[in-house]
Structure formats: C-alpha cells, structure tokens
Amino acid sequence: MTDRPTDLSPPSPPKPARRSGLTARKFALMASVAAGLGLAAYGFSPPTDKADLFTTPAHAQVNNDVSKVAQPIGFADIVERVKPSVISVKVRMKDKVVAGDDDSPFQPGSPMERFFRRFGGPDGLPPGMHGRRGHGIVTGQGSGFFISADGYAVTNNHVVDDADKVEVTTDGGKTYTAKVIGTDPRTDIALIKVEGGSNFPFAKLSDDKARIGDWVLAVGNPFGLGGTVTSGIVSAIGRDIGNGPYDDFIQIDAPVNKGNSGGPAFNMKGDVIGVNTAIYSPSGGSVGIAFSIPANTVKNVVAQLKDKGSVSRGWIGVQIQPVTADIADSLGLKKTEGALVAEPQADSPAAKAGIQSGDVITQVNGATVKDARELARTIGGLAPGTSIKLNVLHKGTDKVINLTLGILPNTAEAKADLYGDDHGPSHGxxxxxxxxxxxxxxxxxxxxxxxxxxxxxxxxxxxxxxxxxxxxxxxxxxxxxxxxxxxxxxxxxxxxxxxxxxxxxxxxxxxxxxxxxxxxxxx
The missing domain is CATH 2.30.42.10 (PDZ domain)
Known part of the structure; x- marks a missing residue:
C-alpha cells in the first residue's frame, strides 16, 4: 500500500535561470541589507531604537559584537518541543496490488530510484518502502503522532486501511509494533496503539480554532527518510474538497509531501490544529496547497474510536440541498441560508417529527445553519439519541420542531433507475x-x-x-x-x-x- 494524499492536476515548474556573477553579487548585497535590517521570512526582529540606528557611526555598527545583533525569529524552540511526538507509520499488507504505483516517484529508471539504488536502498526504494511491486507483500509509509503517554497515536485511515501489520518508528529511532484500535473512513482518521513501551512524548490537540493567517508548522516523515518540518500559514478554513459530506478542512501552504499523511500541523503554541490528509498537486510533490482535518473533528472521532472502535453519527433522515439565490427568491427568503429539505426519508426521525419537502431548516439548537453542508456536519457531530430543537421555515411560517436523533446508516442508499431505456409514449x-x-x-x-x-x-x-x-x-x-x-x-x-x-x-x-x-x- 502506498500513502495517497489526494492528488487533484500539469507540468513541473520551469528551472530557475542561472544568475550572472553581477546578479549574484546584487542578490548577496540585497540579502545582506535585509539581514542588517533584521528582516526574515518568518518574522521580524525586535524593533531597533531609532536614536541608536541613526546616531551610531557606521563603523561602530559594523564592529559591534555579533552576539548583540538582533536575529530573525525562528521556530527552533517549538520544533524541539513537538518533534519527538511525531512518528513514522509503516504498514504491511499481504496479497495486495500497490495502489497508485504509476504515480510513485520511485519508478524504475527514475532519478529517485537511481539515487536510492546507488546509495544502498533495496530495489531502488528508500528505507521502509521495500517490497515487490505488484502482487505479494506490500509496504506503505505514512506519519502520525502520539496523543497520550501510554502510546495512543493518530494517523490517517488511508495509511492503515487493510493493514496486516503496523509498525511505528519514533523520532529517536526506536521501532514498535502497533495495533489499529479503530478507523473512520468518512473523516480519514485512524487511532492506533503502540504495544510495549511507555512514557511517550505526546502532542496536545488544540482547543483554539484556526484563523486565516496564523503560522503553522507541518511535521511528518515523508518516505521514511526521517522527520521533516515545514512552515507556512493557514490559507483558508472550512474547505470542501469533495471528499464527503463532512468536509471541513483547514487549507495550509506549508509544503506537505507524500508520506506526510497523518502527520500533525502545529500552531505557535505547539498544539495540533489539524491532521494533514490531502494535497493538491500536479506532480505528486507539494505546490503549497495542503488540507488538514481540524483538531475539534479529530477529538470527537478519536474519543469514539478509543471508546468503542467505531464512530456513530446522529441522523435525522432527510435529503437536503443548498438554498441558492433562485430558490430563495422562489420561497420569498431574504438570505441564501439554511438547508432545503428535498425529501424526508421514510420512517426517519425527520418524517416522524413532521418535517416535509420544501421546509428550510434554519437553526439547530439555536445556532444558525449557514448551508446544507453545515447542517450535515452539525447533525453528524451529535450522538445518536440526542434530543435537538430545529427551527424550520414551513410554507413561509417559522416552526420549532423537537426530535431525537437516530443512527446514521453505515451503507449508502441505492438509487434505482425508474425508467431504463424505455420511457413509454412520448406524447404530452x-x-x-x-x-x-x-x-x-x-x-x-x-x-x-x-x-x-x-x-x-x-x-x-x-x-x-x-x-x-x-x-x-x-x-x-x-x-x-x-x-x-x-x-x-x-x-x-x-x-x-x-x-x-x-x-x-x-x-x-x-x-x-x-x-x-x-x-x-x-x-
């Protein structure tokens, strides 16, 4: 099995033009000036006192002790604290076919394959990825992180799905066997438990909601080559990438490569704001668009996986759709908000409570429903058996409906074709x-x-x-x-x-x- 972040695309970027000697000197001069001003890609140095800056002779500034020069702010302290909690996750499956092998950067004859064959990698593959291509024993690589000192760890469902054996390697190089406690394909979260060992360094899932513009550090173990750290910012929140009805991804621009799936994204407090699960990539490498599962979703899923090995979601039993501008006009609504009920399912909690086709669900327990996707996430985040209050617009009149949530069925309903190829007479x-x-x-x-x-x-x-x-x-x-x-x-x-x-x-x-x-x- 190979780790498979979502690869949503076109050609590799052009190689940068070689700088002339003059250009290189200008570039070095500009870099020196930037360093003298205390600028850095990741932050700014403490402000320099204006009087000192303009009254101290130039030669005195140059001859000052280097230790007194303000340095750019970096992430070393945070990384030193959080990196030990990040693990490499290696899985083995028997009698499988390597999924997506055509997309692998380690194809026979490729530059990566030649590199690892030259420097001792078995079969031209990096450590942890050896195995026969095609049928037979297949190994795959991903990342994860400890969430408790007793060895519970989080990774992606697609990393450990169908695994016969799971091994984790810590940042210190120790390898342990791990057991899959439970998985949730709908959110792509898996909980594993290390067998043997104790007092593992672990990360804390953040209580704070990510904000656009916040710094973020992505830590993982791509290709099993050792822990790596990249930095960036939160580019967007609430992203829907078509993965399912519960999509609510954090988009980050910190480079995340294949093999980083299941690894954490940290904020500047050193808390995990998300689990890296998908990338947008034309070539399989990072182009600065990655998606993380928010920490609050991870908390909810992990708690259920630890308790019973699976996830149960609330269910009201309606087919819903967004309220578009045209639909809002047709219904006489002032805003394109809420979730339009296309049809309540037979014998569902919604049908029993009196919800009808054409109703618009506007609130759940007093909280405004922005759109159909938000309603699905809100209801799915509640436990079956929970009593809730829905505000519903029914034929222009506001109604309050109380109902008890059922359990979301595990299988999707079949959609029958009523007509086949013969629609009967074409008169009308x-x-x-x-x-x-x-x-x-x-x-x-x-x-x-x-x-x-x-x-x-x-x-x-x-x-x-x-x-x-x-x-x-x-x-x-x-x-x-x-x-x-x-x-x-x-x-x-x-x-x-x-x-x-x-x-x-x-x-x-x-x-x-x-x-x-x-x-x-x-x-």
Missing part, C-alpha cells in the same frame, strides 16, 4: 416558455402515479439550463402537487401574479428528489 403537453413537454405519470410506463413526467426538453430552453432531462418526474410546482400540464400552467400563472422571478419545482430523478428553481418569463 408543452409547458409554455419553459421549453419542456410533460405527461401524467400514469401514462408513462414505470413512472408511478404521482406527478408529471418530462418526455421532451428543448436543449436551448430554461428547463435544459436547469438540468431537466427526459424521464424526470415533477412532483410539485410552486408548493402544489401536480398531476397534469394544466396544474403546471396554473402554478406558473400564480407565481407570476405574485411577482416571482422563478418558481420552485420538486423533481425526482431515479430514487433521488431535489428542488429546482426555474426562471419564469413575464406575460
């Missing part, structure tokens, strides 16, 4: 100015009895622009059930009379329902 009635033709569901084979079926779409129409396609079933228009084209026309006419720019339709595609806001022409 045109819906004016929307560019589609509909027919009662009962007249189309396999479409059921509710709503109207889209049997034709003009590719240059508003309907096509909103993603309608043949076979979609329109269940509601403007909050009213429809069973024929006349119902659709009446709903559109009412929306125009109410001075709406768009109308909301509830549409079912396969086994999934969603709301679509369609612009309506005037007149």
């Amino acid at each position: 009635d045109d819906v004016p100015r929307l560019g589609m033709t509909v027919a009662p569901a009962g007249s189309v084979a396999g479409a059921g009895t509710e709503g109207v079926v889209v049997v034709d779409v003009d590719p240059k129409s508003a309907a096509a622009d909103r993603g309608f396609k043949e076979g979609d079933v329109i269940l509601e228009v403007g909050g009213k059930d429809v069973s024929n084209s006349a119902d659709v026309r009446e709903a559109i006419k009412a929306a125009r009379a109410d001075h709406k720019n768009s109308i909301l339709m509830r549409v079912r595609t396969g086994g999934t329902a969603r709301f679509v806001a369609v612009p309506i022409a005037k007149g």
Whole structure:
C-alpha cells in the first residue's frame, strides 16, 4: 500500500535561470541589507531604537559584537518541543496490488530510484518502502503522532486501511509494533496503539480554532527518510474538497509531501490544529496547497474510536440541498441560508417529527445553519439519541420542531433507475416558455402515479439550463402537487401574479428528489 494524499492536476515548474556573477553579487548585497535590517521570512526582529540606528557611526555598527545583533525569529524552540511526538507509520499488507504505483516517484529508471539504488536502498526504494511491486507483500509509509503517554497515536485511515501489520518508528529511532484500535473512513482518521513501551512524548490537540493567517508548522516523515518540518500559514478554513459530506478542512501552504499523511500541523503554541490528509498537486510533490482535518473533528472521532472502535453519527433522515439565490427568491427568503429539505426519508426521525419537502431548516439548537453542508456536519457531530430543537421555515411560517436523533446508516442508499431505456409514449403537453413537454405519470410506463413526467426538453430552453432531462418526474410546482400540464400552467400563472422571478419545482430523478428553481418569463 502506498500513502495517497489526494492528488487533484500539469507540468513541473520551469528551472530557475542561472544568475550572472553581477546578479549574484546584487542578490548577496540585497540579502545582506535585509539581514542588517533584521528582516526574515518568518518574522521580524525586535524593533531597533531609532536614536541608536541613526546616531551610531557606521563603523561602530559594523564592529559591534555579533552576539548583540538582533536575529530573525525562528521556530527552533517549538520544533524541539513537538518533534519527538511525531512518528513514522509503516504498514504491511499481504496479497495486495500497490495502489497508485504509476504515480510513485520511485519508478524504475527514475532519478529517485537511481539515487536510492546507488546509495544502498533495496530495489531502488528508500528505507521502509521495500517490497515487490505488484502482487505479494506490500509496504506503505505514512506519519502520525502520539496523543497520550501510554502510546495512543493518530494517523490517517488511508495509511492503515487493510493493514496486516503496523509498525511505528519514533523520532529517536526506536521501532514498535502497533495495533489499529479503530478507523473512520468518512473523516480519514485512524487511532492506533503502540504495544510495549511507555512514557511517550505526546502532542496536545488544540482547543483554539484556526484563523486565516496564523503560522503553522507541518511535521511528518515523508518516505521514511526521517522527520521533516515545514512552515507556512493557514490559507483558508472550512474547505470542501469533495471528499464527503463532512468536509471541513483547514487549507495550509506549508509544503506537505507524500508520506506526510497523518502527520500533525502545529500552531505557535505547539498544539495540533489539524491532521494533514490531502494535497493538491500536479506532480505528486507539494505546490503549497495542503488540507488538514481540524483538531475539534479529530477529538470527537478519536474519543469514539478509543471508546468503542467505531464512530456513530446522529441522523435525522432527510435529503437536503443548498438554498441558492433562485430558490430563495422562489420561497420569498431574504438570505441564501439554511438547508432545503428535498425529501424526508421514510420512517426517519425527520418524517416522524413532521418535517416535509420544501421546509428550510434554519437553526439547530439555536445556532444558525449557514448551508446544507453545515447542517450535515452539525447533525453528524451529535450522538445518536440526542434530543435537538430545529427551527424550520414551513410554507413561509417559522416552526420549532423537537426530535431525537437516530443512527446514521453505515451503507449508502441505492438509487434505482425508474425508467431504463424505455420511457413509454412520448406524447404530452408543452409547458409554455419553459421549453419542456410533460405527461401524467400514469401514462408513462414505470413512472408511478404521482406527478408529471418530462418526455421532451428543448436543449436551448430554461428547463435544459436547469438540468431537466427526459424521464424526470415533477412532483410539485410552486408548493402544489401536480398531476397534469394544466396544474403546471396554473402554478406558473400564480407565481407570476405574485411577482416571482422563478418558481420552485420538486423533481425526482431515479430514487433521488431535489428542488429546482426555474426562471419564469413575464406575460
């Protein structure tokens, strides 16, 4: 198995042009000037007293004792304190195929492979990555860090997933066997426990929320070559990289390479603000865009993994979608906030509590719901059996609904294709100015009895622009059930009379329902 940070892309950067002697001298002079002013890439020296700076003769300044010259602020003290808590995680799997081997920098004949073959690396691979390519015993490398003195450590799920054997090597060079306590694929967190040994140096998960612009240190063990430290800042928070409904990543620009997965990102207090899990990279190397799982998420997941080896999440049982500007206009909302309920699932807590399609969930326990993704994270972060209060906008009226959370099912629901290749007869009635033709569901084979079926779409129409396609079933228009084209026309006419720019339709595609806001022409 190989460690696999997310590789989301193009060509290597051009080699820097060689400086001429004159340019090099100018560069050295500029560096000397910068050093004299006390500037550094990572901070500024204490301010120099203005009187001393401008009244002391130049020769006296030059002849001053070097020990008295202000030095740039660095990270050595923090690194010295936190680096011992970071470990290398090596896994072994039997009868596997190396995943993503084509992306490895150690391909036969590559510069890295030639380097390690020349200097004694087995099979042209660095220490800890030997093994036959292809089928057979496969080893992979990642990073992690201790979170307690008795040997509990955090790494990525994708580092230890399907591992037959796990070994960790400390910063001091000692190797121990470790046991996988539990994993959570949804957040890519794993908890392991070192067998044997005690009094390990450990890191503290931060209680502070990361802020954009904060300094950050990424520590890891890429390719098993030994601990490395890189620095940067927090570039963004709350990043969604399409990994799942619980995406809430911290984006950092500290270089993070393959092999660093599972390693910690430290703040200037020496606390862990995140676990490095993914990179954006055209070539497999760092380009200054890396993603870390926030410490508060790690705390919640690790506590459950330690307690029972798995993670249980709260569940209300609704299909939700964002409130776009068009949807907000259709519902008469002033802000594009909240989560729109496309459909409550049968026998779910939401359905039993009376939540209906078209409702907008605006608050959970008094906290504002910014969007659908935030609702999913909030509910998923609560334990099953928890009683919660939801503020819901129902047909323009605010309601408060109390319900008890269920347990999020471990398997995704199947989405059946209702129509196959045969949609039945293609007759139907045109819906004016929307560019589609509909027919009662009962007249189309396999479409059921509710709503109207889209049997034709003009590719240059508003309907096509909103993603309608043949076979979609329109269940509601403007909050009213429809069973024929006349119902659709009446709903559109009412929306125009109410001075709406768009109308909301509830549409079912396969086994999934969603709301679509369609612009309506005037007149």
